[in-house]
Amino acid sequence: MAAKILTHHRFTREVDRQLLKRRFYGINRERLQRLRETLRPRQRQFLDLLPLLFHTNHPLLPGFVSKGTPFGISDYSPAKRSVEAARQLTRSFHYQKRALPTYWIHALYLMGSSGTIAYSENSDFDVWVCHPPGLTREQRNELRRKTERISAWARAIEMEVHFFVMEAERFRAGGEEALSTESSGKIQHQLLLDEFYRTGLLLxxxxxIWWLVPPEAEGGYDDYVRELKRRRFVRADEDIDLGGLARVPAGEFLGASLWQLYKAIDSPYKSLLKILLMEVYASEYPRVDLLSLRFKRAVYDGETDLDRLDPYVMLEAKVEExxxxxxxxxxxxxxxxxxxxKVxxxxxxxxxxxHTGRRREVMRALTRxxxxxxxxxxxxxxxxxWKxxxxxxxxxxxxxxxTRSYRMLSDFAREHRHTASIDPLDLNTLGRKLYASFERKAGKVEIINPGIS
Structure with missing residues (x-):
């Protein structure tokens, strides 16, 4: 089936795949540039230097742990400004391009609001450090210690950076730990992947490889990828496979909604859009039109306007529809x-x-x-x-x-109780917390303004 799709699909020709890659890389590059424009000088230095810190293992650069720490990023050559950023920290640093016996880092990704209309100077960075299989436990621990030291350096320049060390094959199998600060602690695997594909920036x-799987082939993602590799339409060392988005289990909507409802009690505005998105997704279940697939369809159709492709603009539009x-x-x-x-x-x-002029123009257009x-x-x-x-x-x-979202969550849990494993105790606990927070009764001292003004 996959071979048939691959043979007849209009994007199987080499020129089309190259065009698609250029399109995705162009969007990635422009979003990174927009991000740089919003950063303060030392934050820009951090962003410029970050890939180089994982590509080299210099003892005088931030993050150094030991000579045994895995380093080297696949298909990466530092830009001039990255080398200059390193030399600003230590004048003794000299970069010499040379082939490494092993490249222990497959990719660095930045995910979340970075480079989007929702990014602010208070936003934090979530960075995925993707490594190949085969790292020993000690090597993985060394890599984690390196990320902890880089995070500490980032805090010194007033940046909050969270690193998540992960392996693609293990992630596809659902074996990785939580890979986002927005996680409830129970991995919402497919929803996290949905967010990654629409917000992730390749550093x-x-x-x-998801870029090269046509939206209509998502249901046969694994077969399609195997066929791409079998026919050598992609090189083994140029992509990373984090999996497809053919189906999101009902339990993930429940877990994500539950977590956001808990957070909304104290910070309602920050969580409500995500709660509403989960409601939209649940209403479409099981044929969910994920935002990442909307994004990919738009790119395949030739859309390159960053404002139209902005992950948060697309989220608001879907909720609005x-x-x-x-x-x-x-x-x-x-x-x-x-x-x-949020903006x-x-x-x-x-x-x-x-640098906020573009964002203001987008918001002016929307408010009109x-x-x-x-x-x-x-x-x-x-x-x-506010009075x-x-x-x-x-x-x-x-x-x-x-309250409405809680009821929807409860109804959805009952309707899909055979396929969605959500603890009834969690629902009851949430219900009691909502009731305690918002019930009005005589003699109760109410906090009427939790995160409202």
Whole structure:
């Protein structure tokens, strides 16, 4: 079946695969450039230097552990600014290009809001360090210690960086530990992969072979990849295979929703968009139109506009489509406010930084589409000083949304109890916590403003 798809599909020709790779690499490069423009000088130095720290093992550079630490990134040659960044830290550093007997790092990826409209100077970095199979336990521990030391150096320059050391084959088999700070501790494997494919930025090394699997072939991903390799349409040393997205188990929607609902009690705006996305996904189950597949379809269709492909713009658009179709006007306006607060551009105020101009233009265009007036922007931008009646109104809407999402989660869990392993105790605990947080009764001292203003 895969061979038949491969033979007849319009992207099997060499020119098409090369075109696709150039397109994906171009999007990756432009997003990295946008990220650099938002960083402070020392943060840019960190970003420039990061791949070089894993490609070399210099004792005077940040992260050095021992001479036995695995190093060397596949198909990587440092840019001039990376070498200059290293020399700013230690004048004795000299880079000499040479072939290594083994390249112990297949790729470095940055995932999350970096390079998107939602990135802010307070955003943290999640970095995946992908290594090949065959590392000993000691080598893997050495690599982890290296990442811990680089994280410590990052904190010294006011950056929060989380590293996740992982192996692609082990990840595909579901054997890796949590690979995101947004994880509940129980791996939401396919949803994490969905987020990775739509937000991940390749810093150095091998690109995902997922780029080269047409969206309509996702259901036969493994067969398609095997056929690509069998016919030598891809080189063994140029890509990394983290797996396909043919099906997301029902339990993953439940786990992700549960985690975000817990977080929303204290920080409602930050979690509500993700809760709503899980609701959209659950409503589409089992034929879920994942955002990563939307992204890939757009790229295959020739879209290269970064604003249209922005992961958070696409997320908001999908939630908006769903709520509009449901006729949920109040929830739609709440989702828009969540997105506006997430981006953090105060459109009623003068532009604070030159590099935010593009983001402000995107948000201006969206708010015009939403029909927001100048007075609406002034009210939202004054959130920190909202009066009590405004906070109470917003609290009511937020409580209604969280309660509705909890009920949806409970119904979904009951409907798919045979295929989704979610602990009823977790649901009951969450229900009690929601009830305790938001129930109104005589004699209770209420905290009416948890994360609202």
């Amino acid at each position: 150095a090394g091998r690109h995902p 769903y709520l509009t179709a449901c006729g949920e006007r109040e929830r739609l306006e709440l989702a828009r406010r969540c997105f506006y607060f 953090g551009e105060r459109l009623s105020e003068p532009e604070p930084h030159a 589409e939403w029909g927001w007036k100048s007075v609406d922007l002034h009210v939202l931008d004054a959130r920190a000083s 009590i009646h405004r906070v109470l109104d917003e609290r009511r809407i937020l409580v209604d949304q969280l």
